[in-house]
Amino acid sequence: MKPLMKRFFLCLVLLMAAPACMALAPYVRGAKLPAAELSAQVAAVEQKLQAAGFTVIGRHSPKGLPGSATIVITDAGILDAIGKVGGSAISAAALRVGVQADGTVSYMNPEYWHRAFVRKKYGQVEAAVKAAQARLAQALGEGAPFGGNVEADDLASYRYMFGMERFDSNSELVQHASFDEALASVRANLAKGTAHTARVYEVVMPERKVAVFGVAMNDTESGEGWWVNKIEGSAHVAALPYEIFIVDNTVYALYARFRIALAWPELGMGQFMGIFNAPHAIHDTMSKVATKP
Structure with missing residues (x-):
């Protein structure tokens, strides 16, 4: 084959492969709400979400981030797929x-987050995720994606840079005697505010021995308000709250050098160095929540 012809076919192959290299952002802008008290705006958004078939399971007003709130929802189709x-x-x-x-209204880009969290089994939840994503866009509006870009194919094994954690790196916190003991421990610690925490939401599937909780980290010196303000990331409030989850008898929390980087992928290394102590503080907090009282 002549060199010119080889170059032609190489370009053709690259063009055909290009659509597979799709970049995704972690968040999507919704339609902006008219001026009102934050509580009224949250209520209006909840009404839209419920009308679209979502279930509201939690509300979060992060300490140290005045004027910001998160509404946590579930979708029946996604829950069914995840349960399987x-x-x-x-x-x-x-x-x-x-x-x-x-x-301002924003929401997690479901495809981005589910590709990162479900990883190699994303294909098993994709149809439910895409359906929920379409209903979110219809309910809240579909503006510009924002927050940085990660190639879709990279999310299953995402890490911010070489040497940093992936989804399952340093995520194990505590092993218990049973799933029931693990569940009771996390519930009890969140109920009494261990390490300045509080429960935002929980989803439990006892038949699969899995559960996840949203954890508000309210410590004024080491909680979420401190590090989010340091990286000027309140626009990413839909990243909060942080989650802790149980599989069988083991409690996990994603290590912060993965979880924060996934939620703020466009940050520079200098900004991450500004919250150098956050990963240890978060791990310490979640370990206390996971430990049997």
């Missing part, structure tokens, strides 16, 4: 919608 996958896929059970006092 089982295991660590439970971490992806909840969807989050951010609302800010200026009327």
Whole structure:
């Protein structure tokens, strides 16, 4: 084959492969709300979500982030698909919608997060995720995606850079005697505010021995408000709250050098160095929540 012909076929192959290299952003802008009190705006968004078939399971006003709130929802189709996958896929059970006092609405891009959390088994939940994504867009509006870009094919094994954690790196916290003991321990610790935490939501599938909780980290010195403000990330409020999850008798929390990077993939290394202590603080907090009282 002549060199010119070889170059032609190479270009053709690259063009055909290009659609597979799709970049995804972690968040999508919704339609902006009219001026009102934040509580009224949250109520209006909840009404839209419920009308679209979603179930509201939690509300979160992060300490240290005034004027920001998160609504946590579930979708029956996604829950059914995740239940069939089982295991660590439970971490992806909840969807989050951010609302800010200026009327800005944003929501997690379900495809982005489920590709990262369900990983190699994403294909088993894809239809449900795409259906929920379409209903979110219809209910809240589909504006510009934002928050950075990650190639879709890279999300199953995502890490911010070489040497940093992936989904299952350093995520195990505590092993218990049974699933029931693990579940009771997390519930009890969140109920009494261990390590300045509080429960935002929970999804439990006892038949699969999996559960996930949203954890508000309210410590003024090491909680979510501290590190989110340091990276100027309140626009990403739909990343919160942080999750802790149970598979069989073991409690897990995604390590922060993965979880924060996934939620803020466009941050520079200098910004991450500004919250150098956050991963250890989060791990310490979640370990206390996971431990038998």
